[in-house]
């Protein structure tokens with residue numbers, strides 16, 4: 001994109017879970033469109049590499065040690081973004097885990113990890129960011145939900161519940177703040193080629209998830225990054241609230 005036509009020049013974005021997959025691709029896409037970008041996650045080495053790439057391309061970057069399950073860390077990340085990058089216009093709530101498995105026989109530690117990260121972490125980040133956006137009368141909160149937030153499936157119960165919670169929270173927040181100029185949107189991917197399924201602890205569930213992805217032309221992280229970019233580059237009077245993006249080969 002040429003320097004003079006970049007749609008996000010002068011805007012500041014914060015992306016959670018930027019150390020891999022969709023978050024990394026989204027940070028690159030937002031920076032490519034002119035935004036200064038704060039990148040947060042727990043794996044510092046991965047963020048170091050991304051920060052170097054972004055700086056090489058001329059972007060302003062802030063690297064954040066961020067575990068979204070830690071509420072004070074969420075607030076500190078938002079505060080640092082505002083003080084060091086000069087504001088916060090776009091929050092991309094992307095950090096998440098997908099620990100698929102049956103409910104019968106589940107390790108309930110998987111449930112705590114999913115709900116603490118996908119739901120509470122997203123709520124802490126949103127809570128930390130939203131007041132400033134309301135005060136400035138503009139902003140975008142974009143949350144990465146999932147097809148799993150719209151279709152429940154056997155073997156995905158708690159992941160489904162976590163993404164259902166994201167969708168409900170997002171719609172409630174939308175109604176609360178849209179009249180004050182803040183847009184709230186959801187991007188709901190189908191299968192994307194990332195490391196997400198590598199963390200599944202139930203062997204059968206991991207195998208099934210990876211076999212499903214192997215049987216189709218999955219999305220790439222950049223495909224979802226383009227969807228996020230589409231939401232945040234609309235004119236101020238246009239709010240794209242929900243975007244479901246599946247691989248063409250994915251039936252359900």
Ligand SMILES: NC(=O)c1ccc[n+]([C@@H]2O[C@H](COP(=O)([O-])OP(=O)(O)OC[C@H]3O[C@@H](n4cnc5c(N)ncnc54)[C@H](OP(=O)(O)O)[C@@H]3O)[C@@H](O)[C@H]2O)c1
Pocket residue numbers: 016017018019020021022023040041042043044046066067068069094095096097098117121144145146147188189190191192193194195196197
């Ligand atoms: N891949 C898919 O098929 C798919 C489909 C639908 C929705 N999604 C959603 O897309 C989002 C991104 O996933 P992905 O596919 O890109 O997988 P990924 O490559 O595994 O990325 C997940 C990201 O979340 C971060 N993360 C996890 N726990 C965190 C925590 N407690 N605090 C901060 N960051 C944390 C990870 O970074 P660290 O480990 O470095 O902290 C990583 O950067 C998730 O919300 C996922 O549910 C993915």
